[in-house]
Amino acid sequence: MTPPPSTPPAASPPPRFRWRRRLLLALLALAVLITAAVAGTYWWLQQQGLQLQGLGWRNGAATVAQWQWRQQDCLAAQGRGLRVERWQPLTLALQQLKLQSCAKPGPRQLPAPPPAGLPPFTLRIASLQAPALPALAAAVTQQDNRWQAQLAQGADKLAIDYRSDNGQWQAQGTLAAARLTPQLLGQWRLQASGRWLPGQLHARVQADGRQLGYQGDARRGDARLLATLHERQWQLDATLPHALPLAAGWLLQPRRVLQASGDLDGVHSLQADLLASGPQGRLQLQLTPQDQSLQRGRGLLLLDGKDLHARIPLQWAKRQLTLAAGEARLPQGVRLSWPQAWQLPLSASGSSHLPFRLDYQQLQLASNDGTLQWDDGRWQWQGALALAGRHAGYRLAGQWRGQLDPQGARGTPLQLNVSKPPLALAISLPVNGIDPRQPRLNASFDGHYRDWPLKGRLAARQQGNGWQGDLAATSRLPFYSRGGALQLAANWHGSAGKWQLDSGSKLNVAEGIVGGVLLKPLSLQAASALLTDGNRAHGQLALSADGAVTSRWTLPPANGTLQLAGEQASARLQLPAWRSKLQLEARRHGAGVIGSVQLDTPLSAAMSRGLGVTLQQGQLAGTLQGQWQQQWQLDGDVRLSDVALDWGGILANGGRGRLRLAARPGQLQLQSDGPLELAQLDVGTLLQEVSLTLRSDLQDWQLGDVHARLLGGSLQADSLHWPSSAFQTVTVQQLDLAAVAALQNDPQPTVQLTGRVGGTLPLQLLPAGIALQDGLLRNEGELTLRVPASAGVNAMAQSNRAVQLALDMLSELDVNDFQARLAMQQNGLLDARVTLKGVNPRQNRQPVVLNYSHSENVLELLRSLRIGDEISRRVLSRKPPAVTRNPTPETSP
Numbered sequence: 057m058t059p060p061p062s063t064p065p066a067a068s069p070p071p072r073f074r075w076r077r078r079l080l081l082a083l084l085a086l087a088v089l090i091t092a093a094v095a096g097t098y099w100w101l102q103q104q105g106l107q108l109q110g111l112g113w114r115n116g117a118a119t120v121a122q123w124q125w126r127q128q129d130c131l132a133a134q135g136r137g138l139r140v141e142r143w144q145p146l147t148l149a150l151q152q153l154k155l156q157s158c159a160k161p162g163p164r165q166l167p168a169p170p171p172a173g174l175p176p177f178t179l180r181i182a183s184l185q186a187p188a189l190p191a192l193a194a195a196v197t198q199q200d201n202r203w204q205a206q207l208a209q210g211a212d213k214l215a216i217d218y219r220s221d222n223g224q225w226q227a228q229g230t231l232a233a234a235r236l237t238p239q240l241l242g243q244w245r246l247q248a249s250g251r252w253l254p255g256q257l258h259a260r261v262q263a264d265g266r267q268l269g270y271q272g273d274a275r276r277g278d279a280r281l282l283a284t285l286h287e288r289q290w291q292l293d294a295t296l297p298h299a300l301p302l303a304a305g306w307l308l309q310p311r312r313v314l315q316a317s318g319d320l321d322g323v324h325s326l327q328a329d330l331l332a333s334g335p336q337g338r339l340q341l342q343l344t345p346q347d348q349s350l351q352r353g354r355g356l357l358l359l360d361g362k363d364l365h366a367r368i369p370l371q372w373a374k375r376q377l378t379l380a381a382g383e384a385r386l387p388q389g390v391r392l393s394w395p396q397a398w399q400l401p402l403s404a405s406g407s408s409h410l411p412f413r414l415d416y417q418q419l420q421l422a423s424n425d426g427t428l429q430w431d432d433g434r435w436q437w438q439g440a441l442a443l444a445g446r447h448a449g450y451r452l453a454g455q456w457r458g459q460l461d462p463q464g465a466r467g468t469p470l471q472l473n474v475s476k477p478p479l480a481l482a483i484s485l486p487v488n489g490i491d492p493r494q495p496r497l498n499a500s501f502d503g504h505y506r507d508w509p510l511k512g513r514l515a516a517r518q519q520g521n522g523w524q525g526d527l528a529a530t531s532r533l534p535f536y537s538r539g540g541a542l543q544l545a546a547n548w549h550g551s552a553g554k555w556q557l558d559s560g561s562k563l564n565v566a567e568g569i570v571g572g573v574l575l576k577p578l579s580l581q582a583a584s585a586l587l588t589d590g591n592r593a594h595g596q597l598a599l600s601a602d603g604a605v606t607s608r609w610t611l612p613p614a615n616g617t618l619q620l621a622g623e624q625a626s627a628r629l630q631l632p633a634w635r636s637k638l639q640l641e642a643r644r645h646g647a648g649v650i651g652s653v654q655l656d657t658p659l660s661a662a663m664s665r666g667l668g669v670t671l672q673q674g675q676l677a678g679t680l681q682g683q684w685q686q687q688w689q690l691d692g693d694v695r696l697s698d699v700a701l702d703w704g705g706i707l708a709n710g711g712r713g714r715l716r717l718a719a720r721p722g723q724l725q726l727q728s729d730g731p732l733e734l735a736q737l738d739v740g741t742l743l744q745e746v747s748l749t750l751r752s753d754l755q756d757w758q759l760g761d762v763h764a765r766l767l768g769g770s771l772q773a774d775s776l777h778w779p780s781s782a783f784q785t786v787t788v789q790q791l792d793l794a795a796v797a798a799l800q801n802d803p804q805p806t807v808q809l810t811g812r813v814g815g816t817l818p819l820q821l822l823p824a825g826i827a828l829q830d831g832l833l834r835n836e837g838e839l840t841l842r843v844p845a846s847a848g849v850n851a852m853a854q855s856n857r858a859v860q861l862a863l864d865m866l867s868e869l870d871v872n873d874f875q876a877r878l879a880m881q882q883n884g885l886l887d888a889r890v891t892l893k894g895v896n897p898r899q900n901r902q903p904v905v906l907n908y909s910h911s912e913n914v915l916e917l918l919r920s921l922r923i924g925d926e927i928s929r930r931v932l933s934r935k936p937p938a939v940t941r942n943p944t945p946e947t948s949p
Contacts, residue, residue: 117141130158137182145199146177153194155186164320166288169252172220174198190235209235214246223253233268238493239303242268242276250285259285268300275301277308291317306334328355336387337361363387375402391415405431419445419452436461443472450476456487464490478506494518497525507534512544524549535687539568540575546582557586557595567602571687571721576602576613583617592622599629608666608754614638625651634662648685653692654678659699667754674699674711690719693729708746710735715750727751731761741767741799768792769812778821783829789814790836811839813874822882825915831878839871841892865904869894884915 110121120138124131137151176199184194184207195206203218207229214229226249233240243266250259265279277300282293294314299307309331316327328343338360345353352373359366366384370377377400383393394412401408407429414421426439436459443454452474458467465487472483481503490496496517503510512529526547533540546561561582568575578601586595597618604611616629616638627640635658642651659674680692699711713732718725727750734746749760759776769790776784793809815833819826843866871894880886892906 127158131156132158146175148177148179150179150181152183153181153185155184157187166255166257166320169223169254170198170203170218170220172201176200218252223251223256225250225252233265239271240268241271242266257285257287259283261285265300270301270303273301273305275299275307277301277310288319289317290319302332302334306332306339308332334361337364339364359384363389372402376400377402389417400428410437417445417447419443419447434461450474450479458487462492464492474503478504480504481510508532519549522549522551533565533568536568536570536575539566540570541566541568553589555588557582557588559583559585561586572606573721574605576604578602580618586620593620594622595620599627606666610665612662631657634658634660645683646685648683650681650683653680653682653690655680655694659696668703670702672700672702672709674701678717680717687721690717692717696732707738708734708736723753725751725753737764743771762786766791767795769814776819776821779823780821783818783820783827786817786819787814788817788833791833793839806843808842808844809839811871811874812836813839813876815876817878825882825884826880827882828878828880828886831876831880833874833876833878835871835874839874839894841866841869841871841894843867865896865899865902866906867896868898869896869904869906880914884913885911886914887911 107124107126108120109123110119112119112121118140122136123134123138125133133153133155135150135153137149139149141147141149177197179194179196181194181196184192186192190209192207192209194208197204201219201221203216203220205216205218207214207216210232212229212231212235214227214231216225216227218225227246228248229246231244231246233242233244245264245266246261247264248259248261250257252258261281261283263281265277267276268279269276277296277298279300280295280297282295284291292314293312295312296308296310298310300310302308311329311331313330314328327345328341330339330341332339338358340358340360341355342358343353343355353371355370355372357366357368357370357379359368364385364387366382368382368384369380372378379394379398379400381394381397383391385391392412392414394410396411398410399408400406407427410426410428411424412422412426421441421443423439423441426437426441429436429438438459440455440457443452445452452472454470454472456468456470458465467487470483470485470487472485474481474483481501483499483501485497485499494517497515499514499516501510501512501514508531510529510531512527514525514527516523516525524547527544529542529544531542531544533542543564543566544562547558548555548561549558550556559582563580565575565578567577578599580597580599582595583598584596586593586597588594597620599614599616599618601614603613612631612633614629614631616627618625618627623644625640625642627638627642629638629640630636631638637656639654640651642649655676655678657676659671659676661670661672664670675697676694678692678694680690682688682690694715694717695713696715697712700709701707701711711732711734714729715732716727716729718727728748730749731747732750735744737743737746744765746762746764748762751758751760757778759778760774762771762773762776764771766788769788769792771786771788773784773786776786790812791814793811793813797807797809812835813833814836815831817831818829820829845867869892871892873893874891876888876890878886878888888908888910890906890908890910892904892908894904895901896904
């Protein structure tokens with residue numbers, strides 16, 4: 057039999073392919089093991105109470121955003137910002153670590169030391185926070201069973217060294233006293249040593265206070281605290297080798313002030329004897345236990361001094377301190393009382409109901425529901441406060457509800473009502489966010505002072521021993537019938553009784569109406585610092601006023617300075633538009649102000665509005681006395697010199713005199729003091745050496761004792777009233793008929809007159825004209841009348857024989873009896889009836905009687921005479937016409 061053919065053996069893979077396959081399998085197995093290890097580690101950490109969030113890898117380092125460590129249901133520690141900076145040796149950085157106490161009720165156990173056998177590592181913590189401690193920067197290293205830690209806050213440092221193999225440890229450091237209370241000065245030095253093993257803890261701690269003191273007090277003192285711990289037993293001894301300065305000038309007297317001992321669960325023995333002395337007296341606290349367990353005891357708090365007195369028995373039992381109901385007399389007349397016993401739990405945390413009442417003079421601050429809570433060195437008071445009573449004449453009533461702790465106050469805004477007629481204010485002060493170390497206050501107020509409404513905001517912050525801030529307030533001037541809003545914006549600083557408004561502070565007064573006068577806006581700005589004690593002020597202000605307007609007159613803008621000096625003030629003002637200067641002096645008088653005004657100004661047409669005349673030139677100087685209480689008033693005199701004016705085309709110049717002025721809201725009275733004089737008064741006919749007295753309210757004008765030279769004679773009147781419904785007598789004397797004839801302004805007059813006449817002219821002075829009734833003129837001596845031959849006269853004579861005979865008789869006439877009866881209407885139409893009796897010397901002294909009547913508009917005649925005279929003067933002088941007359945229609949006599 058032939059054997060079957062054999063199968064050739066399969067070719068084996070090359071060696072390099074076998075190596076790759078084995079490597080891949082090994083890597084897969086390693087990945088599975090690493091994943092399992094990580095998962096197992098994470099699971100183990102969770103079982104230990106550690107929770108991680110935000111695991112990551114950055115720049116070759118592992119990171120954990122946040123983590124927490126819980127012991128059962130208590131959060132023992134938490135942190136954020138963990139970063140593994142190096143793996144060999146292990147270097148960790150942590151941004152923040154917060155530690156919490158998870159101690160359970162019952163007997164306290166000794167803390168366990170750090171575990172042994174850890175690999176070398178370094179841990180840096182930027183912010184370490186623990187109960188009752190400020191935030192610290194920490195660095196911890198461990199290598200070869202040696203632990204080293206550095207704790208620091210600013211310049212304060214604590215170094216700790218611990219050997220886990222033999223349990224020996226030691227620590228030393230420094231602490232500024234200001235870390236305990238910002239007002240303290242000096243430094244504490246700490247030295248400690250001992251042994252720490254599982255179930256064993258021995259310690260000796262000594263703290264020495266050097267150069268301890270209080271801000272504002274040059275005195276210094278030392279203190280020493282010595283504490284020992286052996287297993288669970290401790291002992292504390294506090295001594296003062298020298299007097300220790302306290303706040304407000306008090307000293308804690310040198311002695312052994314405290315001895316205490318106990319275990320981790322409480323105090324077994326205690327003996328305290330504190331004695332302090334200060335400007336107000338002495339304070340002593342004595343504590344005496346009644347058993348060795350210190351569960352019961354009695355004590356006494358004594359206050360004794362000129363302004364300080366209290367005797368407060370106290371006792372404690374079952375971990376509760378009780379202060380008997382009582383009262384304490386405190387400095388500056390303050391009395392603190394509590395109507396029922398205060399009970400305070402003697403524990404690291406607790407709460408107590410503390411009703412109290414604080415009396416100061418006529419003020420009372422009370423709380424009926426206040427509660428004090430404390431926990432791990434932190435405390436908080438919460439409840440309601442009520443303030444009532446009087447202080448410095450002011451009635452005060454306020455209330456507040458909220459919480460107080462070392463960080464400040466929180467709660468509802470403090471509401472305070474302040475009243476003292478005529479002042480009443482409601483003040484609201486938010487307390488949230490106020491830092492007691494650097495208080496900043498923002499209060500609002502609303503109320504009134506007399507008839508002045510007050511509303512605004514006050515911001516303040518403490519600066520050294522004083523305060524500074526800003527004030528924004530609004531009000532309204534009560535004597536304004538409309539408008540007159542006030543706005544005050546000021547920066548200020550100072551302390552009680554001495555305040556200052558800074559330069560640049562400003563008061564604006566909006567425009568408004570006072571007694572029919574529109575007062576435009578004005579402002580006062582502090583040109584220097586303004587100092588005040590609340591009643592008086594000193595400093596300088598800059599004034600800017602836009603003027604005043606009424607229906608009849610205007611006052612232009614003014615500026616100047618105001619100087620305050622206690623209860624007196626002075627001002628220097630200018631009215632640039634009028635080139636006027638004013639000086640004002642004022643001082644407080646009762647509830648108002650009295651003072652004086654001095655005015656010196658040239659007169660100009662710009663001042664003429666509402667006067668009915670146009671002032672052209674002159675000088676006015678005056679002194680006025682004024683007061684301002686319920687309303688303002690001015691009384692005084694003004695002096696006029698070199699006055700020139702235009703009264704509806706009637707020109708006057710050379711005026712001088714003195715006027716008395718009395719002004720009240722809505723009224724003004726002028727009265728001459730002695731005669732007012734005018735050199736000339738041109739009404740078409742020139743009056744010279746005019747003298748009169750005046751009384752007017754700028755609407756009604758009363759003239760008295762009027763005298764003037766007129767047409768070579770004189771004019772006088774005892775009294776003239778304008779406007780008037782009655783006829784008033786004006787007497788004229790010695791009028792020169794030659795001057796009257798010259799009014800014709802003709803070089804060859806038809807009629808020539810000589811002699812003098814006089815008489816009475818009953819005038820009615822109307823708002824828009826003059827009326828004359830039953831006027832009578834008579835000759836005063838012999839008169840002559842001549843009608844010279846001229847072409848006109850000859851023509852009339854040739855026209856009629858009778859006219860020729862009349863002209864012949866009048867060609868030359870000596871008159872011994874002249875009468876002219878005159879009447880004139882308001883429109884100026886004059887009716888004249890003239891009777892002449894005389895003789896013609898050329899015709900054998902033939903007797904002649906002439907009756908003549910004439911009618912002519914005198915106003916138009918006078919106007920034509922004024923216009924003609926003015927044109928003549930301008931042509932002769934060859935000068936451009938000056939604006940001398942009021943362009944408005946003539947409405948005045």
